[in-house]
Every structure is written in structure tokens, then in C-alpha cells.
Amino acid sequence: MSVRYPIKDQVAFASAATTPFSKTSNERTQAGMAIDACVAAIRAAGLGAADIDGISGSGTSPEAKWMQSALGIPRITWWQNPSLTGTFATTIYEAMHAVYSGACSTVLCYHAAYRLPWQSRAAAADAMRRRVGELTGMMGAVDPETMGGSVGYTAWASRYLYEYGRRREDLGMVAINSRSNALRNEHAVINTPLTMDDYLQGRMIRNPLCVYDMDVAIDGADAFIVTTAERARDMALRPVLINAAASGMVANNDEDQLPGLHQHGQQIVVEEMKRRGDFWIDDVDLYYPYDGFSMLTLAWIENIGLCRPGEAGDFMREHWDWAQQRVLLRGRVPFNSHGGSLSEGATQGSGHIREAVMQLQGRAGSHQVDGASKALLTIGGFFFNAQALSLHTV
């Protein structure tokens, strides 16, 4: 069957920017961080407010209308704040499609992660955040007996260990890999080494997942400029072309009704990415298998075809650089080069995308992968947020 994918290489990232990340007490606001990242992204592209004609913010970030006024962007023709039921990739997809359709030309994209009172003790101690939490209204009645939301990943991690007869050490490899990459990235919020002994002694949260299997809540923001590939070539930084992008979801996608480990959104994403894109894992310099939960990294490694189901832990050991305590595929391709959501900080995917864009523009600083020109990102989970992007420079 011929592939209809006209948007291939037509839309590009012109820039990416971030703010400092924090997991301790601070008086930064979500809006303030979003603004900081957006100003940095616009300036990095060599643009001003009047050059922006579209705004795409994540559904949990300040609204597009607020950002337009705050930044004094005089005139826009398209805006959106898509739900974070997907990952942050949805926010980028919306911008891509708007640019390609002609609804606008140059889109400011952003996501600000902000710890609410129920996410950390430090956040709960902040009176201002308690007020934000009351107004956000996510503290409704929840019974313990649910697999809904983030609990679902624990449930299917448990099922994974059962079906394949694996041990928690496989999940630990993911946690250590992310931590070792974070140690190389001064932007990461966690900067202490993690050993397998540390992992196995980690405080259990929802057995079989412990504190090291779950991403670390932070305050911080990422922002991007998305525009046509043609316009990006006239901007200040090297354009990063979006070669392919995909989302996937199956019925039933309720966490406890999911058909199984072999039949969820990730398999659809992989099939579509292979149909749409020009390159795959063997061709890339960087790979980002999402690690909001450690289980997801194992699942992506298997689903993109690097090894058979149940063998991702063994695969990581086979490609492990013991001196650096991280995966280096073919001796050089890191997985989650920034430390991922587990150790750089939880960004619902914006950190993975920002890191890939910065790497491909040669702006990753201390942990730059020399000569990186292609990246594959497989972001999200099983239920309603399996997504992917392939990016390259030409």
C-alpha cells in the first residue's frame, strides 16, 4: 500500500529552550516559567513577538490567550491548548498540522510543569500552591481500588514481570541508565549516582514499582518554535526537520480493560512511523524511549524491534557501557541522553523533545553527542498517549 504522508519534512523546529528545573521550595509561578522559556525560544530563533502568528500550549499550561497578552504578541491566526491526555507531543503535532495547513506560519509551543500540593511535600508546604491546587480541583474522591491514571502502569509492569518471568532488576536498568545520563547534564534536578543496590532498596510506592521507577515532579518549562522548513532555513539556528510523527490507540484503552502487552497504542505507533518515515533505530544518533515510568522504556525497546518481548532488560545489559553505567547502542547511541523524566525531571515529554532538538542543533553543551544528525523519539505509554517523532537535520 502506498504511503500518504505529505507533511514529511515540511515542518521544522527552529529553536528549543528551557528554564532551570527545581524540585525544592521556590516562588516561581507556572506562568512565569512558561514566559521565561518562551522568550528564550523566540530569541534563540532570532525572532521577535511580531513574528509569531500561532500559539500551541499544553493543556495544563497557561492558556494561549493569556500568553499572547503577556508576551505582547500583536496578532495571531491560530491557537490551541490540547489536553495532556496525550503527552506534550500532541502540542507539537497540533502546531505541525496548523503550519502545514496554512492556518499560521510560525508557532510558539510551550509546556510548564508545576508541582501541585498533592505531588510533593515541599509543594504542599507552599500556601500559594495550595490555593492553585484548590482552584485546579483535581482533589476529588478517589477510591484506592482503581487502575486508572498512573496506577495503570504499575499494573501492567506487574503483568510484564509475570508473563515473561522477569525480575525488577530489568526496571532498575532503566532507572540507572536515566540517572547516569542525568549526571552528565547540569540541567537535571537529580545529580547523585544510582546503583542496582540503591534501586532494589528504594522505597516501594506501588509494588512492583518503587520511587526510582516513577518520574520526579519538578517546576520548569520548555518552549519551541515550530515553522515551515522553508522559513526555518532563514532563522538563526539549524532547522530540525520533523520527518515523521505518529500517535496510536486501541479499544479498549481503559487501563484495566487494555487487550494486553502485545496490543496497545505503541504497536500502532511503530507500524505508522515505519510507513511514514525515512529512517529508523539503526540510522539514528540519539534514541529517546520515554521513561515517565521505567516500564515504558522496556516496552518501547521491545516494540520498536530492538529485541523480543520480555528481553529488554537483557538487551540493555548487552549494550551497557559499564564504565558509564548507561546504554550506548552500537557503542555510541545513548538512550534518553538528558536523564529522562526519571532523573532530569518529569515534563510529560517536552524534555525529551527539547533535548533532541538541542542535540541536533549542536546546543546540548556538556553532554553533546558529536555530529548528531538523526533522532528517534518514542514517547508515552500504553493507553491513550503512545506517540513518536523522528527528527533530523539536513
Place this chain on the structure above:
Amino acid sequence: MNTLTDEQLLERFPGTRIDHDNKAFYRGLLNRQLLIDRCGDCGHWFHPPRPICPKCWSRDIRPTAVSGRGHIHLLILLHQGPSAPGVRYDTPHPVATIELEEQSGLRFTSTIVGSDNAALKIGLPVELSWIDRGANPVPAFKLSGASQ
């Protein structure tokens, strides 16, 4: 049988999103009946409640009592979690998704009572065992053959 008005039903489940499509499920709980939606035309079972049969698109949805027998498909132990009457996390609280015997892939999530956590394993057969939480009955499960 419980014949609460809609207003009275909502009062029994504060904070729960109850609507006309799922209210029969919650009324059933108050009668200690686990009612799962079944299609009146094609016989397909589905959960959670929906206003249409996902298989044949019939609107003839019949909340129907299940046998309560099944086996453990997903199993986790909460070391911390939402507060609920009678739920303590000093002993981890089991949460299990039970695949019900009525149909492959038909599942219901609850807790398991009457056994030490060490005895709980994916794949084990279970049966319905009601517990009380505050004023409301809650459908839980026990290992088949276990007491309580």
C-alpha cells in the same frame, strides 16, 4: 431491593461521577449486586458502563448480575494511596483487576480480602466477597476456597 431516587443515590456516593448511563451499576452496589452492562441484542458484556454496545451498536443495554467468579489478571500492592475507611497502608493494600468468567477480556478492578498478600498471585481463581466501607457495600474478591 433498593429504590433510592436519583438524588438519594448521589448522596450515597459523594464525589463519584454518576450519570444516567451508569446509575444502575451504583444502585446495584447498594443491593450487593455486581451489575455489568450486557447487550440485549448480541449478548456482549462490557465494562465500564457505556450508552452503546461497542460490538453491535445496540442501545439495548442491560445491567446484569455476574457470577462473581474469575481470576486475577493484574495485581499491585499499594504502599501508599488515597484515604478510605478501613484501608490502612502499613500492610500494603492489594488492588487487583479480575478477569470475569463471563467473557474473555471482561475485567473488574477491586481489592482482595481474606488472604495474606504473600498468597496473592496473578492467575489465581477468585470469587466475589462483599465488604462494607462507611455506609456502602463494596464488591471485593477472595481467593476461591478462602474463608470470609
